[in-house]
Amino acid sequence: MNTPFSIIIADDHSMFLDGLTSILAEEKSINIILTAKTGTQVLKYLRINTDEKIDLVITDINMPEMDGVELNAAIKAEFPKIKTLVVSMLEDAKKIKILTEANANGYISKNAEKAELLKAIKSILEGQNYFSPRIKQILMEAMFSAKSEPEISLSKRETEVLKLIAQEFTTQEIADQLFLSKHTIESYRKNLISKLGVRNLAGLTRYAVEKGMLE
Amino acid sequence: MNTPFSIIIADDHSMFLDGLTSILAEEKSINIILTAKTGTQVLKYLRINTDEKIDLVITDINMPEMDGVELNAAIKAEFPKIKTLVVSMLEDAKKIKILTEANANGYISKNAEKAELLKAIKSILEGQNYFSPRIKQILMEAMFSAKSEPEISLSKRETEVLKLIAQEFTTQEIADQLFLSKHTIESYRKNLISKLGVRNLAGLTRYAVEKGMLE
DNA sequence: CTCAATATCACGGTTTTCCGTGAAAACAAA
DNA sequence: TTTGTTTTCACGGAAAACCGTGATATTGAG
Numbered sequence: 001m002n003t004p005f006s007i008i009i010a011d012d013h014s015m016f017l018d019g020l021t022s023i024l025a026e027e028k029s030i031n032i033i034l035t036a037k038t039g040t041q042v043l044k045y046l047r048i049n050t051d052e053k054i055d056l057v058i059t060d061i062n063m064p065e066m067d068g069v070e071l072n073a074a075i076k077a078e079f080p081k082i083k084t085l086v087v088s089m090l091e092d093a094k095k096i097k098i099l100t101e102a103n104a105n106g107y108i109s110k111n112a113e114k115a116e117l118l119k120a121i122k123s124i125l126e127g128q129n130y131f132s133p134r135i136k137q138i139l140m141e142a143m144f145s146a147k148s149e150p151e152i153s154l155s156k157r158e159t160e161v162l163k164l165i166a167q168e169f170t171t172q173e174i175a176d177q178l179f180l181s182k183h184t185i186e187s188y189r190k191n192l193i194s195k196l197g198v199r200n201l202a203g204l205t206r207y208a209v210e211k212g213m214l215e
Numbered sequence: 216m217n218t219p220f221s222i223i224i225a226d227d228h229s230m231f232l233d234g235l236t237s238i239l240a241e242e243k244s245i246n247i248i249l250t251a252k253t254g255t256q257v258l259k260y261l262r263i264n265t266d267e268k269i270d271l272v273i274t275d276i277n278m279p280e281m282d283g284v285e286l287n288a289a290i291k292a293e294f295p296k297i298k299t300l301v302v303s304m305l306e307d308a309k310k311i312k313i314l315t316e317a318n319a320n321g322y323i324s325k326n327a328e329k330a331e332l333l334k335a336i337k338s339i340l341e342g343q344n345y346f347s348p349r350i351k352q353i354l355m356e357a358m359f360s361a362k363s364e365p366e367i368s369l370s371k372r373e374t375e376v377l378k379l380i381a382q383e384f385t386t387q388e389i390a391d392q393l394f395l396s397k398h399t400i401e402s403y404r405k406n407l408i409s410k411l412g413v414r415n416l417a418g419l420t421r422y423a424v425e426k427g428m429l430e
Numbered sequence: 431c432t433c434a435a436t437a438t439c440a441c442g443g444t445t446t447t448c449c450g451t452g453a454a455a456a457c458a459a460a
Numbered sequence: 461t462t463t464g465t466t467t468t469c470a471c472g473g474a475a476a477a478c479c480g481t482g483a484t485a486t487t488g489a490g
Contacts, residue, residue: 015302018329019234022241087230089304114233155466166421168414170446183469190449199383200476201447205420206381206429214421370436385476398439405479415446416477 004031005125011060012037039066061088073102083124093142106130161188166208219246220340226275227252254281276303287319298339308357321345376403381423
């Protein structure tokens with residue numbers, strides 16, 4: 001018999017953490033070394049116990065302090081030998097894309113059955129990545145739809161001005177705050193309006209609010 | 216020894232369901248009769264197997280088809296003897312309030328530890344309701360903060376005009392659409408601005424978006 | 431019925447936004 | 461180093477929003 005695999009689990013919801021632990025405790029080939037509620041806790045552990053061989057980190061995406069995406073990136077940068085499996089509530093195309101680009105070894109949804117979870121873990125521990133058909137499909141769709149979206153990107157200043165505009169400041173007030181000419185701010189207004197494809201202040205404000213740009 | 220308690224668990228996330236099942240399987244005094252992914256499944260089961268004695272239904276709030284709040288209400292209406300324990304991701308004051316008013320027997324967050332879950336289940340099965348101190352506190356705060364909010368109410372027309380304003384229509388355009396004078400729309404603008412305590416179009420738009428007035 | 435809230439309309443004046451058109455300097459990427 | 465993006469500034473005119481200060485008619489609740 002081989003030595004059991006060592007894994008770490010990170011999820012901010014205790015109950016889910018306990019549940020996962022309980023499921024995996026039944027597996028003789030798996031040793032749960034640590035359960036954590038934030039990405040930082042996991043990283044801290046890995047940095048201190050460098051001699052301990054960890055095979056896999058299972059992580060949620062949504063966590064306080066350091067989320068699963070960041071944690072995955074950090075692990076891949078500092079401990080490239082450690083495999084990662086991301087488990088998430090939502091099937092977020094963008095995050096999945098980022099994760100695949102950051103070499104995560106697997107991604108499954110919390111909608112997945114216990115059987116699929118075990119299958120994913122086994123695949124990854126054997127050296128194969130695991131992305132369910134459903135996830136692959138979402139990824140593909142995101143690729144195509146991404147092309148239809150012209151991907152509006154705003155510069156730092158543009159973002160800064162837009163925020164202030166949406167916060168009910170007038171052109172003059174913004175100019176004063178940023179120590180710029182009011183003509184400059186007017187330029188930004190115009191650019192933003194054409195760039196974002198809106199008609200007026202209402203459109204600008206709506207964009208800012210919907211993109212969550214205001215605190 | 217008493218006969219074990221019969222419980223049903225409902226949660227749309229398989230993995231959580233499996234986890235919970237795994238945790239509770241360790242308890243000899245608990246028999247898991249059914250696990251379901253929607254509230255309707257649970258209700259259907261209860262209606263068919265009326266002879267089977269169910270002690271407790273553990274349910275998530277966020278589920279497709281029929282959520283935990285509705286499920287709780289339905290159970291309390293049709294099967295008042297069955298106890299309910301609601302488990303939720305978020306600590307939503309409004310929903311907690313509704314649930315307590317609908318006589319749910321307990322509410323715990325998924326942030327809760329396994330120990331608290333077991334404590335809640337035991338309390339409820341022994342006939343006592345269980346709401347954690349944290350939940351009680353949130354409930355209290357909601358009560359007070361509800362009173363402090365002056366509750367701005369807009370008339371039908373005001374709402375209608377505000378929606379159009381936030382959708383980038385000008386005063387003249389709105390007047391044309393509603394077959395009103397532009398002066399009338401200007402009056403509404405003024406009233407809305409003072410009523411909502413904002414400075415300009417940006418504030419109006421922000422209010423509309425944040426209140427979810429625009430589909 | 432009465433009173434308050436709602437809905438409608440009006441005008442003149444000020445401020446702000448919107449539009450077109452242009453351009454120079456700084457900076458980063460190729 | 462050339463090229464593209466970002467940041468900065470300028471002017472004039474048109475359009476729209478904002479402000480104050482009204483008024484009248486309808487309507488719904490008490």
